[in-house]
Structure formats: C-alpha cells, structure tokens
Amino acid sequence: MCWTTNFFIKEKSNPAFVSWHQDSTYWGLSKADVVTAWVALTPANAENGAMEIIPGTHKLDQIPHHDTFAKHNLLTRGQEVAVEVDRSKAVRLDLEPGEMSLHHVRLPNSSSDRRIGFAIRYIPTHVRQLVGEDSATLVSGEDRYSHFKLEQRPYRDMDAEMLALHHTITGRNAKILYRGTGVESYNHPRAAGVR
Numbered sequence: 001m002c003w004t005t006n007f008f009i010k011e012k013s014n015p016a017f018v019s020w021h022q023d024s025t026y027w028g029l030s031k032a033d034v035v036t037a038w039v040a041l042t043p044a045n046a047e048n049g050a051m052e053i054i055p056g057t058h059k060l061d062q063i064p065h066h067d068t069f070a071k072h073n074l075l076t077r078g079q080e081v082a083v084e085v086d087r088s089k090a091v092r093l094d095l096e097p098g099e100m101s102l103h104h105v106r107l108p109n110s111s112s113d114r115r116i117g118f119a120i121r122y123i124p125t126h127v128r129q130l131v132g133e134d135s136a137t138l139v140s141g142e143d144r145y146s147h148f149k150l151e152q153r154p155y156r157d158m159d160a161e162m163l164a165l166h167h168t169i170t171g172r173n174a175k176i177l178y179r180g181t182g183v184e185s186y187n188h189p190r191a192a193g194v195r
C-alpha cells in the first residue's frame with residue numbers, strides 16, 4: 001500500500017533544512033516495514049543539498065529524538081536524533097531528475113539547500129496504525145488484513161471530492177504526527193507540512 005506522499009521542496013538561498021532523524025519516530029506504525037521512494041524532480045547533489053544517510057544504521061532500533069520546532073526545519077516537529085552523529089560515515093545520495101533512492105524508515109537522514117524530491121512511502125498490508133485513524137491506497141496485490149481504510153484512487157486532477165478527501169487525510173495525519181504537542185490542528189502552518 002502507499003501510506004502517504006510528501007514533497008520535500010527547498011528553494012535556492014532558503015534556510016529550509018532537514019535535521020538528522022529517523023522517519024519512523026512519530027509515524028505510529030506497528031512495524032518498521034516501510035520503504036520510501038525518494039524521487040528527484042530536480043538534480044540533488046553536493047551544491048544543492050542532496051539527502052545524506054548513515055549506511056547500516058537502519059538496523060538499529062528506534063533512536064531517541066527531541067523536538068526542536070526549529071523555524072526552518074521541514075520536519076513536523078523539527079525533530080532530531082538525541083545522539084551524536086558521526087558525519088564522517090555519512091553518504092550523499094546524488095540523483096538526477098527522474099532517478100530515485102529507496103530508504104528504510106529507520107535510516108537516519110538529513111539535508112540542506114535547494115532541490116525538490118517527492119517521497120512516496122510504501123507499507124505492506126500487515127502493518128497497523130497504532131495511534132490514530134489512518135488510511136492508505138492499495139497499489140498492488142490484495143489487502144487481507146484491512147488494518148487501514150482503503151483510499152479511493154483519484155480519477156482526475158483537482159477533483160473537488162478528491163481534494164476534500166485529501167484535506168480529511170491531511171488533518172488526520174496531523175493528529176498522528178503532532179500527538180502530545182498541542183499542535184494538532186490542520187490549520188497550524190506546521191500541521192500542513194511534512195513528516
């Protein structure tokens with residue numbers, strides 16, 4: 001199933017950044033069986049802030065994070081790992097437009113500067129959402145578990161019904177991602193942001 005998608009958009013000379021984090025931290029999913037296809041819509045390289053990862057660290061358990069709510073951090077809570085990161089082990093994922101990298105939900109990653117990526121998060125049907133109401137789109141095979149409400153596929157661009165559904169889903173996701181912070185309203189600028 002496709003659980004969710006997010007744009008990671010950073011304009012030139014913009015202070016936006018992504019701190020070192022594991023995607024799994026606030027997603028509320030029962031298992032770390034999640035892969036993100038990060039599709040480059042612009043080049044991503046050393047000059048414009050390609051994503052960096054620490055290879056092998058996805059095999060660690062969940063790492064503690066703290067919320068910074070830093071203004072220019074693209075993550076919902078500005079969360080970052082609460083441990084020292086050995087940057088000498090970091091690998092940059094350079095991509096040309098149309099190429100993609102695949103990363104595991106527990107893999108710490110970060111980035112700075114300009115580029116645009118579209119992150120598509122895939123889960124197997126046996127994963128559950130543990131902390132709220134959630135939905136996903138079946139993209140292949142059969143769902144024998146019914147853990148997620150299945151989303152209707154959009155049948156045309158910008159259809160009013162689909163936009164209303166998107167609004168509902170975004171509000172629901174915000175409740176999951178911001179739980180416990182007091183920032184759970186969809187109208188809050190951060191609640192319309194990314195993961």
Ligand SMILES: O=C(O)CCC(=O)C(=O)O
Nearest residue numbers: 008018023051110111119
């Ligand atoms: O685009 C980036 O630099 C970060 C991507 C990311 O954090 C994610 O896919 O969850």
